[in-house]
Amino acid sequence: MSYELSSHVKEEIEHWKARFPEDRQRSAVISALHAVQHENHGYITAEQMNAVAEYLELPTIQVYEVATFYSMFQTKEVGRNEVAICTNVSCMLRGADDIVDHVETRLGVKLGESTADGRIFLKQEEECIAACCGAPAMMVNHKYHENLTKAEVDEILDGLD
Amino acid sequence: MAYEQNLVCFNTFGADESWSMATYEKHDGYKAWRRVLAGELTAEQIIEEVKASGLRGRGGAGFPTGLKWSFMPRNADVQKYLVCNSDESEPGTCHDREVLRYNPHALVEGMAIAAYAMGASVAYNYIRGEFLDEPVPRFEAAVKEAYDAGLLGKNIQGSGIDFDLNTFVGAGAYICGEETALLESLEGKQGRPRFKPPFPANFGLYGKPTTINNTQSLASVPAIIRNGATWFAALGPEGSGGTALFSVSGHVEKPGNYELPMGIPFKDLLDDICGGMLGGRKLKAVIPGGSSCKVLPAEIIMDCTMDYNSLQQAGSSFGTGAVMVMDETTCMVKVLRRISRFYMAESCGQCTPCREGTGWLYRMLNRIVEGKGEEADLEKLVDVANKIEGHTICALGDAAAWPVQSFLNHYYHEFEYMVRNNGRSIVDATEEAAA
Numbered sequence: 001m002s003y004e005l006s007s008h009v010k011e012e013i014e015h016w017k018a019r020f021p022e023d024r025q026r027s028a029v030i031s032a033l034h035a036v037q038h039e040n041h042g043y044i045t046a047e048q049m050n051a052v053a054e055y056l057e058l059p060t061i062q063v064y065e066v067a068t069f070y071s072m073f074q075t076k077e078v079g080r081n082e083v084a085i086c087t088n089v090s091c092m093l094r095g096a097d098d099i100v101d102h103v104e105t106r107l108g109v110k111l112g113e114s115t116a117d118g119r120i121f122l123k124q125e126e127e128c129i130a131a132c133c134g135a136p137a138m139m140v141n142h143k144y145h146e147n148l149t150k151a152e153v154d155e156i157l158d159g160l161d
Numbered sequence: 162m163a164y165e166q167n168l169v170c171f172n173t174f175g176a177d178e179s180w181s182m183a184t185y186e187k188h189d190g191y192k193a194w195r196r197v198l199a200g201e202l203t204a205e206q207i208i209e210e211v212k213a214s215g216l217r218g219r220g221g222a223g224f225p226t227g228l229k230w231s232f233m234p235r236n237a238d239v240q241k242y243l244v245c246n247s248d249e250s251e252p253g254t255c256h257d258r259e260v261l262r263y264n265p266h267a268l269v270e271g272m273a274i275a276a277y278a279m280g281a282s283v284a285y286n287y288i289r290g291e292f293l294d295e296p297v298p299r300f301e302a303a304v305k306e307a308y309d310a311g312l313l314g315k316n317i318q319g320s321g322i323d324f325d326l327n328t329f330v331g332a333g334a335y336i337c338g339e340e341t342a343l344l345e346s347l348e349g350k351q352g353r354p355r356f357k358p359p360f361p362a363n364f365g366l367y368g369k370p371t372t373i374n375n376t377q378s379l380a381s382v383p384a385i386i387r388n389g390a391t392w393f394a395a396l397g398p399e400g401s402g403g404t405a406l407f408s409v410s411g412h413v414e415k416p417g418n419y420e421l422p423m424g425i426p427f428k429d430l431l432d433d434i435c436g437g438m439l440g441g442r443k444l445k446a447v448i449p450g451g452s453s454c455k456v457l458p459a460e461i462i463m464d465c466t467m468d469y470n471s472l473q474q475a476g477s478s479f480g481t482g483a484v485m486v487m488d489e490t491t492c493m494v495k496v497l498r499r500i501s502r503f504y505m506a507e508s509c510g511q512c513t514p515c516r517e518g519t520g521w522l523y524r525m526l527n528r529i530v531e532g533k534g535e536e537a538d539l540e541k542l543v544d545v546a547n548k549i550e551g552h553t554i555c556a557l558g559d560a561a562a563w564p565v566q567s568f569l570n571h572y573y574h575e576f577e578y579m580v581r582n583n584g585r586s587i588v589d590a591t592e593e594a595a596a
Contacts, residue, residue, distance in 0.1 A: 026349035070332035
């Protein structure tokens with residue numbers, strides 16, 4: 001099955017490509033995958049990777065290996081809202097494990113799983129997001145939330161479409 | 162003792178729209194770059210000034226910045242690159258995010274000056290992907306403001322100087338903070354560190370001479386040029402010029418990012434700046450420079466000053482200035498398990514000792530916490546750590562080994578207690594005994 005990149009994604013790719021020297025379009029792979037994943041509500045399919053490779057005139061493997069290496073790319077279908085709770089040391093010292101337990105119980109899913117209605121993807125154990133002085137912290141659709149309490153977490157999760 | 166804060170990288174903090182060009186210029190921003198454009202400073206003078214300032218790489222390694230710059234073949238007739246490492250991912254570290262969000266022009270100006278000094282006409286700022294919502298747009302807006310003001314571009318203000326500054330956004334990988342992995346990532350590949358030599362100054366981005374500096378290092382440059390090397394060097398003790406951005410996290414009353422002179426006594430950082438220990442509890446241990454640094458027990462860190470020499474003499478290192486504070490209720494076994502999980506997850510996998518060893522470390526620690534550990538595991542932990550250390554292409558392997566060695570060195574009894582008591586933490590036992 002082939003996939004056609006949207007005109008918006010193509011524009012995004014061109015915007016990034018312009019920053020690199022001639023024939024260095026490979027440097028735009030990461031940005032291209034960000035754009036595709038964003039449009040596809042949080043994950044990238046193999047067909048989409050093929051389309052990126054074709055558009056950038058690269059071997060498909062060069063796109064696959066990037067899509068599978070970086071933790072921000074999801075290559076399996078996930079819920080449309082990404083919730084990533086930092087559990088690294090600074091957050092752990094400030095109660096991140098309790099926040100994770102609370103969210104797992106409330107959503108009825110474990111880390112790495114999505115809710116059955118496809119609303120929330122609770123990302124696999126998240127590494128340090130550089131919000132250590134606002135621990136515990138999490139990212140929801142890339143937006144940072146710091147100094148979390150369980151009540152605030154509930155409010156944020158309830159507000160997701 | 163009162164300490165003057167926000168002298169260098171955070172010097173616009175507290176002002177309205179601290180990130181705007183107008184605010185930055187009110188704080189003498191772009192004065193140094195304008196002097197360069199006016200032909201008042203040569204590349205040699207800039208490099209000598211940065212050398213004399215004592216500025217050392219703030220990304221963790223502490224290599225002298227001016228010396229690094231001098232390795233570039235700046236007169237060679239090839240494209241040269243400057244790359245800023247804003248892939249801030251060392252656990253505990255979150256101050257470069259503040260520079261990007263609240264004083265991005267200091268970085269723009271610092272990059273312009275650095276690039277000129279090294280003969281680089283193109284630069285990239287590699288920002289970690291997780292920053293795409295707020296720090297990235299802030300930085301890009303600052304770059305646009307600088308272009309609009311005619312401070313970047315081709316033949317800037319008729320000076321004959323070309324400088325183009327681009328943002329690059331990563332996608333989540335701690336290893337990309339290693340400078341050659343970062344270059345691989347910038348080329349659109351997996352972030353796997355390169356074997357060295359050749360070093361980036363000879364064979365860097367796209368095979369061209371390249372220098373990679375950390376965000377804080379580059380954002381410190383305008384103040385050094387503006388106020389002079391002597392001023393900067395005198396802010397800190399011998400061997401540690403300038404200020405540092407401390408990210409203090411964990412069990413303190415007021416966690417935060419603080420810009421303070423190098424060499425502040427830890428005790429003052431804790432009590433005067435951070436309001437003391439959370440809830441008045443007792444200090445147990447501190448990881449002084451991000452999770453790759455060796456842990457120091459309270460009795461050692463309380464006598465340290467926060468600079469390169471003091472922390473090294475104490476058996477740890479300054480690292481990124483990420484100070485992780487742990488109180489008496491902290492189970493050191495569980496902290497080490499969490500740290501080890503991080504290095505296992507973030508190993509790029511190309512060197513066998515690191516790829517396999519980090520997994521061994523984590524699995525053994527997990528087994529101990531689950532109550533299935535054996536006393537032989539404690540020796541094996543150190544043995545595996547020693548076999549990783551020094552046997553890998555990049556420093557991630559060392560960074561995985563050091564916490565294990567230091568936690569077992571200082572807190573062996575906690576590991577031993579847990580193994581002998583089926584996974585029960587000595588901390589829980591102590592609390593119950595006290596109750």
